[in-house]
Amino acid sequence: MISAATNPIIRWEWVVEEWDQVREAIVEHLILTVLAMGLGLLVSALLAAIILRFRWMTTPITATTSLLYTLPSVALFALLAPVFGNLSRWTAVLPLTAYTLLILVTNTVAGFLSVPQPVRDAADGMGMSPWRRVWTVEFPLAVPYIVTGIRIAAVSTVGLVTVAAIIGQGGLGRLIFSGLRRAFWTPMTVGASLSIILALVLDFAILMIGLWLTPWQRRRKASDR
Amino acid sequence: MTDTAIRLTDVSKHFGGSSGAAVDNLSLDIETGSIMALLGPSGCGKTTTLRMINRLIEPSSGVIEINGVDVMSQSAQELRRGIGYVIQQVGLFPHRTISDNIATVPTMLRWDKTRISDRVEELTTLVGLDHELLDRYPDELSGGQQQRVGVARALAADPPVLLMDEPFGAVDPIVRARLQDELLDLQRKVHKTIVLVTHDVDEALRLADRIALMNVGGVIEQLASPDELMRSPASTFVEDFVGEDRGLRRLGLNTVATLDFHRGPVVADSATIDEAEQLLLTEGSDWLGITVDDRFTGWAHADDVRTASRDGRPLDDVERFLPAAQVEPTSTLRSAMELIMVSNTSVAVIDDGGRFGGVVTLEDIRRSLAVDQA
Numbered sequence: 001m002i003s004a005a006t007n008p009i010i011r012w013e014w015v016v017e018e019w020d021q022v023r024e025a026i027v028e029h030l031i032l033t034v035l036a037m038g039l040g041l042l043v044s045a046l047l048a049a050i051i052l053r054f055r056w057m058t059t060p061i062t063a064t065t066s067l068l069y070t071l072p073s074v075a076l077f078a079l080l081a082p083v084f085g086n087l088s089r090w091t092a093v094l095p096l097t098a099y100t101l102l103i104l105v106t107n108t109v110a111g112f113l114s115v116p117q118p119v120r121d122a123a124d125g126m127g128m129s130p131w132r133r134v135w136t137v138e139f140p141l142a143v144p145y146i147v148t149g150i151r152i153a154a155v156s157t158v159g160l161v162t163v164a165a166i167i168g169q170g171g172l173g174r175l176i177f178s179g180l181r182r183a184f185w186t187p188m189t190v191g192a193s194l195s196i197i198l199a200l201v202l203d204f205a206i207l208m209i210g211l212w213l214t215p216w217q218r219r220r221k222a223s224d225r
Numbered sequence: 226m227t228d229t230a231i232r233l234t235d236v237s238k239h240f241g242g243s244s245g246a247a248v249d250n251l252s253l254d255i256e257t258g259s260i261m262a263l264l265g266p267s268g269c270g271k272t273t274t275l276r277m278i279n280r281l282i283e284p285s286s287g288v289i290e291i292n293g294v295d296v297m298s299q300s301a302q303e304l305r306r307g308i309g310y311v312i313q314q315v316g317l318f319p320h321r322t323i324s325d326n327i328a329t330v331p332t333m334l335r336w337d338k339t340r341i342s343d344r345v346e347e348l349t350t351l352v353g354l355d356h357e358l359l360d361r362y363p364d365e366l367s368g369g370q371q372q373r374v375g376v377a378r379a380l381a382a383d384p385p386v387l388l389m390d391e392p393f394g395a396v397d398p399i400v401r402a403r404l405q406d407e408l409l410d411l412q413r414k415v416h417k418t419i420v421l422v423t424h425d426v427d428e429a430l431r432l433a434d435r436i437a438l439m440n441v442g443g444v445i446e447q448l449a450s451p452d453e454l455m456r457s458p459a460s461t462f463v464e465d466f467v468g469e470d471r472g473l474r475r476l477g478l479n480t481v482a483t484l485d486f487h488r489g490p491v492v493a494d495s496a497t498i499d500e501a502e503q504l505l506l507t508e509g510s511d512w513l514g515i516t517v518d519d520r521f522t523g524w525a526h527a528d529d530v531r532t533a534s535r536d537g538r539p540l541d542d543v544e545r546f547l548p549a550a551q552v553e554p555t556s557t558l559r560s561a562m563e564l565i566m567v568s569n570t571s572v573a574v575i576d577d578g579g580r581f582g583g584v585v586t587l588e589d590i591r592r593s594l595a596v597d598q599a
Contacts, residue, residue: 116314116316118312118313118314118315118316119316119317119318119319120316121281121312121316122310122312122315122316122317122318122375123316123318124281124305125279125281125305125310125312125316125388126305126306126310126329126330126333126378127301127302127303127304127305127306127307127330127333128302128333129302132333137318137320140320141319141320214320215362216319216320216321216362216364
């Protein structure tokens with residue numbers, strides 16, 4: 001056993017020596033997050049479009065995405081490992097994507113449903129085609145909801161990526177697990193704090209992008225004269 | 226013959242699932258440059274009728290023509306870009322600036338940038354909006370300002386026809402009255418054919434040239450001018466809908482100019498005192514009005530005139546009191562009546578651009594309201 005004196009919470013020499021490994025873990029963590037989120041956005045856009053077009057699909061799609069969301073992550077990673085192989089990135093990305101769907105679909109649908117009926121009516125009355133109305137009126141108005149969904153999904157994905165370490169993926173999760181296994185706190189502390197920082201930075205970045213995309217939300221209401 | 230801008234011929238609308246027709250065999254001609262109010266209780270099909278004109282609702286049967294062209298002969302989008310549309314909740318696009326909102330239709334019609342910005346400036350002035358608001362977003366504006374933007378947006382591509390669905394229903398009564406006045410001012414400048422849906426009798430009376438009063442099922446109970454609707458309701462439904470005080474409401478519709486007013490006991494100051502005394506006798510009046518150069522200068526008491534006559538003094542010498550009640554030919558009978566009441570005289574003097582135009586008495590007003598008893 002390494003004594004507490006030689007095994008502090010963090011040993012900065014280790015961080016400097018093993019910086020390549022740390023950086024690689026950050027990059028891998030980001031890649032997994034971005035892939036899962038990108039795929040999640042694509043699939044959820046499709047599912048949301050189906051729900052908005054065919055309302056009766058709401059229940060089956062919501063039930064399915066809810067079910068996916070309830071599956072324990074460790075179990076899902078473990079189950080998919082034999083299917084895609086332990087070392088394939090997709091073994092991690094597919095479950096991660098599945099977990100984003102419930103939040104992304106729900107928020108996207110809520111965003112489009114939040115568009116006030118008079119606004120839609122005015123758009124039609126002005127002679128907008130349905131496509132134009134969806135892309136130039138409804139979509140921009142749904143953006144705040146969609147961005148909120150992306151923020152929640154991104155933060156939870158950053159967290160879930162660490163769990164993918166059990167199948168040899170998982171970016172910063174691998175540092176945490178190796179630290180735990182060896183009872184050597186430094187990699188664990190580094191992995192854990194970096195994943196927290198990553199989640200916060202990502203959340204803030206998406207928040208900022210969202211505000212930049214929706215300038216009309218930044219101004220306050222004028223009082224009725 | 227007057228031009229018909231919008232013609233509905235035997236138009237019906239049945240909605241799936243309901244037994245009766247929402248609009249049943251409706252025929253209606255709307256004159257070019259006039260304001261037609263579709264007035265009626267909720268469920269009378271007035272909004273349905275309006276929305277069939279720009280095909281937001283497709284008629285089940287019948288023909289709707291705008292300037293002789295069947296609305297079904299072009300695509301719904303093309304048709305709507307040529308028709309202004311204003312709704313109660315305004316429906317401004319919250320994510321677009323005021324200027325972009327106004328530019329909606331010109332942008333779709335691919336006008337070039339300068340033309341669009343010139344037009345936006347022009348409309349902003351026309352509807353009485355502050356140009357500083359152009360870069361704001363709709364949520365930063367008051368309800369009244371938003372409604373003005375809604376009207377500007379509807380007029381952007383200069384459509385000949387404007388459809389307005391309860392346009393002032395969501396603003397408070399003071400703002401509403403102001404917006405109504407502004408609409409009338411605007412209409413004097415732009416001469417659009419306006420179809421206005423409302424359930425507010427006063428709004429219809431105030432704005433419309435013609436009123437189609439509709440009953441449930443899209444049936445026109447009466448099609449008439451506002452005064453005609455008040456004077457001779459065609460059915461008990463109309464009578465009930467317009468209310469019991471329709472005689473009084475007509476006071477607000479008609480102007481002093483519509484009365485057969487008379488000169489009354491008024492003389493020019495050049496008249497002799499004898500002529501003045503004679504006029505007092507024939508008019509049976511206690512007061513004598515005196516004009517100088519055709520301008521009304523005041524009332525003299527009959528006793529003072531007689532005293533002056535006895536003393537051999539000229540008319541000019543008699544003390545005059547200024548009139549408290551003065552109206553213009555364009556004043557409504559309602560304001561003339563109020564002036565007479567509060568000034569505690571029985572007549573109002575008509576001031577026609579500075580010149581004496583005659584007098585109005587309560588009796589004149591009463592006679593004008595009396596329903597013809599032929």
